[in-house]
Amino acid sequence: MSVLINKDSRIIVQGFTGTEGTFHAGQMIEYGSNVVGGVTPGKGGQTHLDRPVFNSVSDAVKKAQANVSIIFVPPAFAADAIMEATDAGIELIVCITEGIPTKDMINVKEYLKGKKSRLIGPNCPGVMTAGECKVGIMPAFIFSKGTIGIVSKSGTLTYEAVDQLTKAGLGQTTAIGIGGDPIIGTTTKEAVELLMADPETEGIIMIGEIGGGMEAEAARWIKEHGTKPVVGFIAGQTAPKGRRMGHAGAIVGGKDDTAAAKMQIMRECGIHVVESPADLGVTMLKALGR
């Protein structure tokens, strides 16, 4: 078992024929992900990377039975792309695009209510089930199949965690990059819930950053319902108040936004919090009693 995606996922790429879409779709195919086609409005009927191009997501669902979509379209058109995929009944939508206006995402979040689609991202590195399926931009070679799940707001910091795990002899089940924007489809808590329910996952790494209350919410849930060890880190312990640190959502507004406040709550909820991001792998080993 795995979380969200596996070798049977039928994946389409929105923004298939663009530079980013082409490169990463190629990488996904190389990893063995079941990419069944792509969508570029106006280019329907063509073939790209030996796969069919469709005019719309609903065409791709009808003709190729797609159930997962990954989005690489530019920020101005990304909200529309997410809603199109939702309307077509896609189960899992992964939006990589960075820089979508907040107002657009407020509307998307509202649109998703009551629909069966789950959104991961935007502004995220995607989802990776080690040894099976990649729907994202994570470098595949650092992963190894195993029993640790990862939830993270950040791209390269996820790679760092995965790399440390692999070097410590701990493989991974699924890594979920939830994204660094203020409004995202799947929260830290929801992603942790998925991994907690996965029988193959034995331990969870939870990586957050300054801004918002998602890590605290996840920590409180873990305290009540957690059944597996969780190792946590919050990036931005040295970030000043009121300055946006790269990610649109990474900004300290009030007291609860700080790394220190989040780490404190996480500790109180029984999470193994590391001060240094260099200790993620070894701390997981210890938490598992190995």
Next chain:
Amino acid sequence: MNLHEYQSKNILKKYGVRIQEGLVAESPEKALEAAKALSAQTGTKWFVIKAQIHAGGRGKGGGVKLAKGIDEVVPTAEKIIGMQLITPQTGAEGKKVHTVLIAEDVYYPGESEPKEYYVSILLDRSTGKNVLIASAEGGMDIEEVAEHHPEKLIKEIIEPSVGFQDFQARKVAFALGLEGNAFKEMITFLKNLYRAYNDIDASLFEINPVLKTSDNKIIAVDAKVDLDDNALYRHKDLEEMRDIREEDPFEVEAKASDLNYVKLDGNVGCMVNGAGLAMATMDIIKISGGEPANFLDVGGGANAKTVEAGFRIILKDSNVKAILINIFGGIVRCDRVATGIVEAYKKIGNIPVPIIVRLQGTNAEEGAKIINESGLKVFSAILLKEAAERVKEVLK
């Protein structure tokens, strides 16, 4: 992106919000002209002279002064224009005042006591919706009110599908204890404020204080706007309002090279790919006994050109005693990055501080080899732990 008070007020006025009228000036002479014109326009006899900088708490630092008559305008403006204004939000260096707003006096005596309120609209991250916040404790530091008297904050979540509703405006106006004409004006004020907030893609529109005048009008005395940078592409008119004199010159330069840079006060510079790893690298610097001098995300494609631009910006900061480069090569190969670093180093010439290069990911070993054999004053590391230890060593 932030706007000045006068720019924010101009937007409000366009949306039918009553504001404290004013005119801007960049010299004492122009301030006098502005005061005369304002007097003719509004009949005001006193003038509030307000420094226009991107920071709050201006009054506390001497950036807002009252001129009781036209004769006091020039001497008061002289004191403020050109001053280095230090407020609780500017940091110790303060900010130079280039522009002042000459505003009408709105605290005139009349049938009732003037009273100040607080109103803002911003994104509520926990619900993913906008929220309007109001308080009868106007003119105060709203964070203090939130911390010590959360019961004094009125919050109305705005449903995205329908927007801010009349009943919500009435609810807020009643809760603020308003009646008569002031009650009616507050409802119009709130509805128009929301329209402005929504139309311009703001992430914050704060009016502190909102004033009920002695003749029961509701007006915006101050205004602060943060715009959503991601939405600026559809607001060219607002983008033109950018005042780069308010921004850190290093940050302006970094932006021109497509680098995401934030200047900090520490002694160890850093250059990283990815925002999360960049923050984590700053944390590593602190744990290793240093203080981060900056945040710098060079993005996905770390090549000789971006690395060189990054070096140049970091090296302008004379506090920097060492530089830590931390690249996790996923798609980008470490040997290419290493070659880029060596090229950039040689192009710049003599870099006076030690550099620690941590390359991990694709071809990490080859990358380390290129760094070690370059003959430059550069230390290589592969594990994050090693990089932290190198930083500790060079700071000794």
